[in-house]
Amino acid sequence: MTIYDLTLAELRDRLDRRELSAAEVTGAYLERIAATNPQLNSFITVCAETATVEAEAADRAIAAGETAPLTGLPIAVKDIFNTAGLRTTCGSRILGNYISPYDATAIGRIKAQKAVILGKLNMDEFAMGSSNENSAFGAVRNPWELSRVPGGSSGGSAACVAARQAAAALGTDTGGSIRQPAAYCSVVGLKPTYGRVSRYGVVAYASSLDQVGPLARDVRDCALMLQAVAGYDPADSTSVDTAAPDYQAGLTGNIKGLRIGLPREYFIDGLDDDVRRAVEQATATYRDLGAEIVEVSLPHTAYAVACYYLIATAEASSNLARYDGVRYGLRAEQAENLIDMYMQSRAAGFGTEVKRRIMLGTYALSSGYYDAYYLKAQKVRTLIRQDFLDAFEKVDVLLTPVAPTPAFALGEKVNDPLQMYLSDIYTIPVNLAGTCAMSLPCGFSADSLPIGLQLIGKPFDEAAILSAAYAFEQATEWHKRQPEI
């Protein structure tokens, strides 16, 4: 077995027993990245030098007996996280050369454990996209089938974990940006409840929806990563001051009596047959494991995508106003006056999809339209959240597909933004409701593309979906399959 085939838990064990050093592990991963990244383009920045230094520091800590759960483990992070002294591009030309002076809270937490950060991962520009084709640094390819997209916006994160370029990754999820690429690349991805993980230092796309979460090879690693970043942060007013439980302790494999809900609105026309079949099989597996399967209703599901594209774009139009060329980032040098400088800098710095969303959001917030769009969307959002709370009166977790189809081809939906938006139809409602959900491998399509299963939990009950996911993983082999790359 090669080093990069080991999970976080297995690496932890080898490092603790001194069978491997963090330096060896890091070296192996840096080689793996060098060998595979030209095909995948999952990294925007590889941090070989700092990673090597961090690995040495981790080895010293291990030698001194000061080992934290992530000490010496090779992690990569989406390029949306501010990392002090490193380039933080958010997949955009406008931040193409931006070196951040500070660490995001999530980065600070994994650094405090002396994890090794291998690099910054490719993504859709400002996390806007479902295919990772909207990156100023080029598209990422799906390691299972290079002509396919890895999903987005955390496409680099999912591809990187699937292709063993890092043992685990951190991503962000605003409308499915962790779960959908996790499904397309057959890795485990978790979007925590809004407020569970600090957003401080995460470049904002849609502030009321953005949430940090892990992508990993299996459920245990996913729990380990979540444990490291979860918890209250006084620097984020929206982070919630409730203690995170011990996520690994709940991974027993026993889910007898668990009540699982199938929302009928999720199994409709447009759902790919292979995906439907895989999800039905997964349901059968759960029944065999002793879960009780119940049909439930989330009546406002049909409005979720429209609601999301009003709220997310409205917030984005404001969040992205700071990229004005005045203090940092790209500045048009030939401008004639201030307004011209703003217009030229932003015209050159932002890509098409980002511009589209800024315009949509600006429109939705405009005087005279605010009530009809933004305010109405907020009301719909409340109804959607209530749908989930009502469903959770009857069941413990919800089981759904992650995306209507497996990974689509590169270029297939680039010119059809509406079709692209619909690939997030099953993930978006969770962000609007503010609750937690995860994606885990549950099969493959007829042409061997991964299919993901979504488990949705009650607010702040990540432990329940992790436990349910672990039981499924124990009963199946899907997570053990690897892409050939």
Added chain:
Amino acid sequence: MNYETVIGLEVHAQLTTRTKIFCGCSTEFGRTPNSQTCPVCLGLPGALPVLNRKAVEFAIRTGLATNCRIAPRSIFARKNYFYPDLPKGYQISQYELPVCEHGWLDIDLGDGQSKRIGITRAHMEEDAGKLIHGETPETAGSSLVDLNRACTPLLEIVSEPDMRSADEAIAYLKKLHQIVVYLGVCDGNLEEGSFRCDANVSVRPFGQKEFGTRAELKNINSFRFIRQAIEYEVERQIDLIESGGKVIQETRLFDSGTGMTRSMRGKEEAHDYRYFPDPDLVPLVISPAWIEEVRATLPELPDAKRHRFVEELGLPAYDAEVLAADRNLADYFDACVTLAKDAKSCANWVMGEVLRKLKETDTEVVAAPVTPELLSGLLARIADNTISGKIAKTVFEQMWLSGETADQIIQAQGLKQVTDTGAIEGLVDQVIAAHPEQVAEYLSGKDKLIGFFVGKVMQASQGKANPGMVNQLLKKKLQG
């Protein structure tokens, strides 16, 4: 035709918290540009605001002192617009649900009448930075951005359009200014911009119910300029209407050089700020207990002080006004009264010698070398006739310089008043003998000359004779 002026005022008071409203940077004025900044107030990608609790407390204080209702739940909103001094491309402010609403202040109209001016709302917001336009040869033609001021806390206090003249506007502003300074929530410095005022001014024919179209006047940084700006604007609008024109809704800048206002932007150029609730901040919830806690720490406000000075201490209204105008002066006076008891003489001394000396030496009352303790010591020596009021002024001068007690100075310089009838009698006799002509004139009915004789005797005693006794003895002797 006769026109009525209608004025509403928007005041931005910079709150004197030690740190900024949404980050931990210092708010100190006048430091090296951009030295007091961090990812939050620089608007760096990923930075998030965290509300300063002290700023909220200051807003509650101001709200209570201006009779506002404190909202149990208020919301921060983003006001979106582009400008280089605004690092995030939006200002965090409050829009639909401000922290304070429905307040009022009573202003004094000068003729014993008072008028109630409504306060629509007061909301919290962050300030922008400052632009410096090429002031040195190296920077000519460029604009520099200093973000030290960005994110410092402001309270915007918006009045109802209740004022009908520049006088009323100034009375309201001075009153509000006095209150925020009293509360210690704002340093009240107009020139440095910590107390800024925009005026909404319109005119309408007397008797008309509807308001005229208003102009918003900006850039007014002294009470004098506020009067000038309003008076100019009222005249401009009336002239315009009289000559058949129409006032348009616009923002106008006041130019203190010319005393005129000029158009900055019209309604059609007005920004669409696209306000929406800031998703980075949770609703501000203020419990009744917190409000009561703040209320308990409110100082006695100027109106209450004036009232007490008149009703309880028996001061004339004018004295009460002067003494209550400044919180520190009022505290100084109160301390004197507690020690010396005689409120009127305390008032005379504080308003007379103390204020004169403070002005002369450019000293703050809290730093006065003659403390209330020292002053009351001096007043005690006047009260017990140890020294005369005139000598007391000399003693006061020396106390100011040396910080010594009145008793120390009286002792050291032998200034104790002469109250020995025999000694005074001797001086009186001498003076009468030396001025036979004046004596004759006095006796012929020129009573006023008594002052001349008193003066001469006091001079002869080097000011130490008790003036009352001198007066009495003189009258007796002169009458024969």
